[in-house]
Each structure stands twice: as structure tokens, then as C-alpha cells.
Amino acid sequence: MAATPARIVMKFGGTSMAGIERIRNVANRVKREVDAGNQVAVVVSAMAGETDRLVNFCREASSLYDPKEYDVVVSAGEQVTSGLLAIALQAIGVPARSWLGWQLPIHTSDAHASARIEEIDTAALDRALSSGQVAVIPGFQGVADSADGEQGRVTTLGRGGSDTSAVAVAAAMKADRCDIYTDVDGVYTTDPRIVPRARKLKKVTYEEMLELASVGAKVLQTRSVGLAMKENVRVQVLSSFTGDDAPMADTLPGTMIVGEEEIDDMERQLITGIAHDKNEAKITLTNVSDTPGSVAAIFAPLAKANINVDMIIQNIAHQSAGRAGSTDVTFTVPAVDLARSIQALNEAKESIGFEELVHDTRVAKISVVGVGMKSHAGVASKMFTTLGERGINIQAISTSEIKVSVLIHEDETELAVRVLHTAYGLDAEEAAA
Secondary structure (H helix, E strand, O other): OOOOEEEEEEEEOOOOOOOHHHHHHHHHHHHHHHHHOOOEEEEEOOOOOOHHHHHHHHHOOOOOOOOOHHHHOOOOHHHHHHHHHHHHHHOOOOOOEEEEOOOOOOOEOOOOOOOEEEOOOHHHHHHHOOOOOOEEOOOOEEEEEHHHHHHHEEEEOOOOOHHHHHHHHHHHHOOEEEEEEEEEOOOOOOOOOOOOOOEEEEEHHHHHHHHHOOOOOOOHHHEEEEHHHHHHOEEEEEEEEOOOOOOOOHHHHOOEEOOOHHOOOOOOOOOOEEEOOOEEEEEEEEEEEEEOHHHHHHHHHHHHHHOOOEEEEOOEOOOOOOOOEEEEEEEEEEEHHHHHHHHHHHHHHHHHHOEEEEEEOOEEEEEEEEEEEHHOOOOOHHHHHHHHHHOOOOOOEEOOOOOOEEEEHHHHHHHHHHHHHHHHOOOOOOOOO
């Protein structure tokens, strides 16, 4: 009995679209899904490096560029690749056309350069797919009516937005799955470049992937995972650099991102992966008054500047005779936001009342992630003991229901990842090729 045709979204990133030969390879891969009887929509990124080039043009034109015109410029990269892929598909006999964000349309908020998808009109898309046509959709872009009354302005979703576009399209068209083709062939227990014995995972829960993405795993963009979890879209991570004679996508050993109910107890393990992130900066404010409201005074200016604070430590208060106690407060911010954080805190120094601001960028965050933590004790203890036995000092700690993160010196990142990977029994019996 023939398999029921599936509705599939295939998403290809910038490295997959970097040049005509690679676009032809993508077209051949799409054709094989079409030949299998599946209805296919393809979401594409701009060619690798193209968005950066367009962003730099905007900055050169004016440091105070209009965000609406910025979106017009930077969305052009995906417009080019969507048209080229449609041409390449037509050349090999596959009916195809490109659908730009405003043509479907993909409705977004009017926050230019960081818009959020609100709704996708699928009427035209459904007609195209039902007629056997492949719909090629540029990621990263949509359309919005501005608050000042302007209608139909192009918007972009922020960097990495093409993954979010693909998941949103998959949710809107009720796709059976969303295949994300990237330059890795799945989600591993940790970075195989650091630990050759890292194992590829067959399935990962949305919750675990969301934590892994947020603490340094670069496989999927955080917003896309959050949307997949909200809309219950099954996402598959696959390599776009397997040979032309590779099997169909749903038979490849990639990684499925699914709901927790899809992973049975036999497949579940205590720890799913170890992630690391060197894009952190540590800030310490000394001699902050140990009084109600003093901590709020620190983080209010950072929140106003849209700077996300991660780990927070407040030291034991120092009591001096004849004066209120004081304390040191340490926290981390994304390294890219360090300069803005320092500026915001110094501008609010009088209201905060700190004595000195000390910062350090030579730090790294190491995270242990796994849904098994919900029902097993001792995960954090094993982490601290393992690092302590190797002489690795912990500078800060943060936890969630399925994650424990520590801050260490960046020079000890690789050692920490390797010893933790072994300690939690994640090493494969044979090293990865």
C-alpha cells in the first residue's frame, strides 16, 4: 500500500544557498520529495554573508538609518535566493514559483528589524500546493501596517529569523513536519569538535532544545524552537551536505524535535546534552547598599536598555559600625551588550549607589540540560563535584527545572565540557567520524 503523501516544509540556510551549484543541489533534493508525492513548501535564507553585506551598506549610508528602509534593503537577500531556487526547480521540470512575504501575505508586528509573525494567510499557498506546485518562500521577512498609518511595509524578523519563518509556515499549513537543513547533521550531546565521542540524538524534546539553544547550542534559533513548541510542529534537523544519492529526508538519521509525549521511557535519558557559550560578560558592582530596592535599582536601567541579565549572585552583606550594610552584586550579560550595560549602569550610578564597576569577558557558561532532571536528584551535585575534582572554579550558578549552568574561566571551557560529558555517561562507544 502506497504511503500517504505528506505536507513538508523544507528550510535551507545560507551555506546551503551559497552559489548556483548549491542552489541546484537544493533543487534536486526538493525534486526527490516532490517525486515521492509530497506537497512541498521551501523556505530559504540569503546566501551566506549576504545579509551582513546588506546591513553594512545601510550603516555606511547613514548611522541613523530608517528601520523601515533598512528592512527593504536587508530582506533583498532572501528575495534573490527564492527566485533563483524557483528558476532552478523549473529547469529540472518541477513546477515552482516564489512567494514573497507580502504576496502570501505573512503578517507581522510593525517592530521593524525585529518583527514577530502574527498570522500567515495560507489560501494562495494551499492552492499552489494542491495543484502540485512547489512554493518557494523567502525566510526572515513579512509585511505590516505601521502605527502611523502606512500600509504594506516590508518587515524583517531579526537575525536567524528564517528558522522562525519555516516553523511558522509549517504551523500555518498544518505540515506533517518541518525539515531544517543545515551544516550539521543533527543535534549532538555536545559539540563534536570538542568531544569526538559526542553522540547524535535521535529525538530531543522542545523544552530541551529550547534550553540548549538558549545556552549556546547553535543548531536552531531560540525563537523558532519556542514557536515549534507552542504550535506543536515536529521539526527535523538534517544535513544539507549529504550526497545526491542520499535517502529521503524522513529516513535520514537526523534529529527530531518533538513533544515530550513522543519520547518513551526506554529512549529517555537523565542528561540530554552539555552546551557551552563564550559570549558572556561578567559584571560586579561593589559596595551596593544592602537595603530594600537596591537590587531593583541595578536591573531597572538594564531592562530599560533591553539588556537580558542571566546569572545573578548577591554576596553576604558587609556590616560596618555606624552605617548600613553593603554587598557586592555580580551578574552576567551577553558580551555584545557589555558596553551598553556599563554605560547604563554608570548613568544610574548615583541612584544605585555602587562604589566600583568591575567587568570580565574571559568567562564561559557551561550548561547541563535534560528533562530527566525533573525526576532525578543529584545532577547539580555531580556537576559541581566533577568540576571541583579537576580544579575548575565556579564563579556563578543558575538553574531551571531542566538545566544547571555555571560560569567558569573561558580557558577551562573545553576541559569542563569533556569531563562533564564523560561524568554523565554521554560518551559514544566509538568516536564520531
